[in-house]
Amino acid sequence: MTGVFSLLPEQRHGLLTHPASGDLDRYVAAGGYTPVPEPDRLLDRIAAVGLRGRGGAGFPAAVKLRAVRHAPGPSVVVANGEEGEPGSVKDRWLLRHRPHLVLDGVRLAAAMTGAGRGCVYLSDAVAERTVRQALAEWPGDLHVDVVPTPHTYVAGEETAVVRRIDGGPALPTAKPPRPFESGVGGAPTLVANVETLARIAMLHAHPEAATAVAGTHLVTLSGSGGTAALVEASAGTHLKAIADMGGHGKAEAVLLGGLFGGLHGPDWGDLPLDHDGLAAAGGALGCGALHFLHPGDCPVAVATQAAAYLAAQSARQCGVCVSGTGALARTLTDIARGVSGDGTTDRLRRWSRQLPGRGACGLLDAAARVVGSLLTHFPDRIDGHRNSACPACRALGTSAPDEGRRFKVTVP
Numbered sequence: 001m002t003g004v005f006s007l008l009p010e011q012r013h014g015l016l017t018h019p020a021s022g023d024l025d026r027y028v029a030a031g032g033y034t035p036v037p038e039p040d041r042l043l044d045r046i047a048a049v050g051l052r053g054r055g056g057a058g059f060p061a062a063v064k065l066r067a068v069r070h071a072p073g074p075s076v077v078v079a080n081g082e083e084g085e086p087g088s089v090k091d092r093w094l095l096r097h098r099p100h101l102v103l104d105g106v107r108l109a110a111a112m113t114g115a116g117r118g119c120v121y122l123s124d125a126v127a128e129r130t131v132r133q134a135l136a137e138w139p140g141d142l143h144v145d146v147v148p149t150p151h152t153y154v155a156g157e158e159t160a161v162v163r164r165i166d167g168g169p170a171l172p173t174a175k176p177p178r179p180f181e182s183g184v185g186g187a188p189t190l191v192a193n194v195e196t197l198a199r200i201a202m203l204h205a206h207p208e209a210a211t212a213v214a215g216t217h218l219v220t221l222s223g224s225g226g227t228a229a230l231v232e233a234s235a236g237t238h239l240k241a242i243a244d245m246g247g248h249g250k251a252e253a254v255l256l257g258g259l260f261g262g263l264h265g266p267d268w269g270d271l272p273l274d275h276d277g278l279a280a281a282g283g284a285l286g287c288g289a290l291h292f293l294h295p296g297d298c299p300v301a302v303a304t305q306a307a308a309y310l311a312a313q314s315a316r317q318c319g320v321c322v323s324g325t326g327a328l329a330r331t332l333t334d335i336a337r338g339v340s341g342d343g344t345t346d347r348l349r350r351w352s353r354q355l356p357g358r359g360a361c362g363l364l365d366a367a368a369r370v371v372g373s374l375l376t377h378f379p380d381r382i383d384g385h386r387n388s389a390c391p392a393c394r395a396l397g398t399s400a401p402d403e404g405r406r407f408k409v410t411v412p
């Protein structure tokens with residue numbers, strides 16, 4: 001069971017509490033699909049309030065929009081709804097319950113970049129139905145395709161998105177070129193996360209609340225000691241206040257970002273919901289998924305499951321990713337089973353520093369960060385596994401990869 005909660009002081013500016021559902025009339029009555037007489041002013045507003053992308057990297061949205069706008073030739077806008085992080089449901093929720101907000105964002109992004117074509121890229125069958133229904137009634141004159149993809153960890157990476165839309169496999173390619181230079185069909189392409197596009201639509205409809213809209217995040221909570229929840233909260237909110245919405249306030253640790261932001265110890269509750277604040281603490285907000293570890297959970301077991309999942313999800317295109325994620329997962333599994341030898345932690349520490357940035361996408365970085373954060377925040381727990389497994393690690397059994405089941409959340 002997943003709950004939906006808003007912590008916003010002004011709820012009418014929230015995506016979760018927006019009065020429109022999938023219904024066009026209600027969306028228009030709430031201020032949607034109004035004309036865009038001056039796309040430059042909207043772009044300037046997005047830059048002024050510092051809207052950052054919500055797919056994971058937190059890249060400034062205006063910089064991406066301008067790069068596509070200034071590239072030569074007709075461009076393409078892609079709404080990226082394929083959330084590969086196993087603990088996140090926000091993008092699927094938006095596509096299922098707020099399809100017109102996302103499509104309005106596509107329309108506005110196309111106006112700002114001069115795009116003549118749009119795509120909605122997704123893997124969720126329920127979301128595909130609602131988006132197709134919304135497209136059947138939407139008033140925009142932009143041609144928009146819906147492109148389904150198989151659901152994998154890397155399918156939402158921007159070069160994988162382009163490759164799939166062009167008819168290939170949903171696997172990343174080497175960069176450069178980046179999609180803004182050469183994307184779908186060779187055209188300059190904006191690949192934008194669906195929450196980013198929904199926030200652009202809100203910024204357009206509520207210019208008086210632009211700063212608040214840009215400074216708000218959707219967060220997915222999970223963990224065995226509480227319930228799963230989708231929460232909307234302002235940047236800077238302490239994670240403890242957000243965790244309480246799912247009954248996770250007494251958790252002993254958290255895995256941030258999906259799997260991308262690493263583990264954090266008992267002081268996690270004081271961390272702010274903020275890209276820069278979490279980066280300063282050695283983590284990353286990523287797509288805003290928080291997986292909590294409660295008493296009885298073991299950070300070694302969680303890191304082992306995360307690394308094994310990432311190794312299984314490697315697209316096996318980069319040799320360093322295949323060997324690196326495999327070595328990280330095997331070594332963590334040895335620690336979890338209490339059979340690691342001398343020099344194991346030194347080896348893990350070296351890998352966690354050397355591997356980031358060496359794959360064509362962020363999967364290898366995520367695996368290295370999970371391992372590095374385990375070493376930084378839980379050295380005692382690793383030591384405690386020197387000669388035997390703890391009960392939680394014993395429960396992993398002999399097959400550590402569990403297809404990410406631990407981190408999966410049902411879409412509310």
Ligand code: SF4
Nearest residue numbers: 315317318321359361
């Ligand atoms: S880093 Fe790994 S997952 Fe990413 S493209 Fe290379 S092999 Fe595939």
